[in-house]
Amino acid sequence: MVDQRSLVQRAQKGDHDAFATLARAAVTRLGPAARLIVRDPELARDAVQEALVSAWRDLPGLRDPDRFDAWLYRLTVNACLAAARSRRRRAIEVDVGVIELREAGDFASAVADRDQLDRALRQLEPQRRALVVMHFYLGFPLPEVAKQLRIPLGTAKSRLNRSMALLRLVVNGDADAAAARVMEGGEPA
């Protein structure tokens, strides 16, 4: 079995088959992460495509093949944030309104939970969504997330806490508290 390091080294020398193997493995993680950050399947596909094309083009510049995964995630997150900026300035899709909170008793349904999480994620700024997704979905330690997003660790902690407070309220079904927080300014203090 070929290890990832040697695949990266072969791809760096122009072996496209090696890159294809890496990309097919990566897209199963990159795609869902991009969809969670961008909240638009079309833009998420674009972002992943941009990231993979950039990865192939700039792979010879990657000094440490063992950092391939982290590097590829950074490219993807940057592409997602660029796509989100592009969507915002075109104003094609505008998320308006507060979270439509259900009664606490409805939260037995997993579908309802998922729907609530979807709405809650849409309330977060794309960079905060990226932070939550990288830490809780992709499993990166917070210092690594801060490094990837190029923000101080303290800022990352603070943003994560604020974002998680909103998500926790919504997913746990604390409807009144979440609604109050959202009405107060979009995110919990």
Next chain:
Amino acid sequence: MTEDRFAPRLHDLMRELAGNDELYIEDVLARTARTRQRPAWAFVSRWMPTLDTPLVRTMPAGRVLLVAALMAMLVMLLATFALVGGPEPRPPTSVAPVIAERFVMPFEYTIPQGSELAATTVSPQMYALTEGSSTTYPGFGYEPVSNLRGITIAFAAGASTHRAGGRADLRLRPDTLLEDLRGNPTLAVGPLSGTTFGGLAAVRSDVAAVAASGSASYPDLHLDPLASGDTALLALAFPGTLTVAQVDGGLLIVHVWAADAEELEAWLPLAEGLVSSIRFLEEP
């Protein structure tokens, strides 16, 4: 629910929410197969490894910035001595020729007398002449957000646009590119007609916006660079025209637009005069 119990639940919910849709990977790989890799020597970190030493990594961020600023000043000082000529000239409001030397295929042109057009070299593959404010997005592209009228000249070694169901590559010939653009549900492409651009045979069409409710597509073109560099985004403005000519290694695309149909009617003779004044300084 405590935070310890909440985090794993959040991960599971996110996994359900993200779903699975990875069928487009083969299209992506087809695109990467057509993309040239940048050579290793083109990356500064490869030949200046001292920038990434343990010492630098452990430096406080402020000090790293100071070192970076000093290095940038040194580079600028050297560049001042090395460069012949100054910054790209802003087109004067006269009939004197202006040279767009940083475009992938340098050209000169003459702007209409009295015009307020201002030039922006968005990237080596995109050059914009606009009246009013414009917005560029380094590493991403250019969008004539609030311009009264303008002209964008772009180079594409490959091109794609949005369609229902995903982004689609456009065939790389002047006529087929415009034909394929009709697949974008937010864009109306008129009949094609023959014309010339910079002494090259070209194909021209009117373009207009279509209100595609519920569509996640956008009226734009993603343009691949000739060699290295970022893929450029050419966000189309309406109403307008697209003129496409074939050159070695790709296509030249000229996009002329105005704020409304009446303005376009007044603008087209001037814009076409400027476009027809374009003379390439090297063989395209």
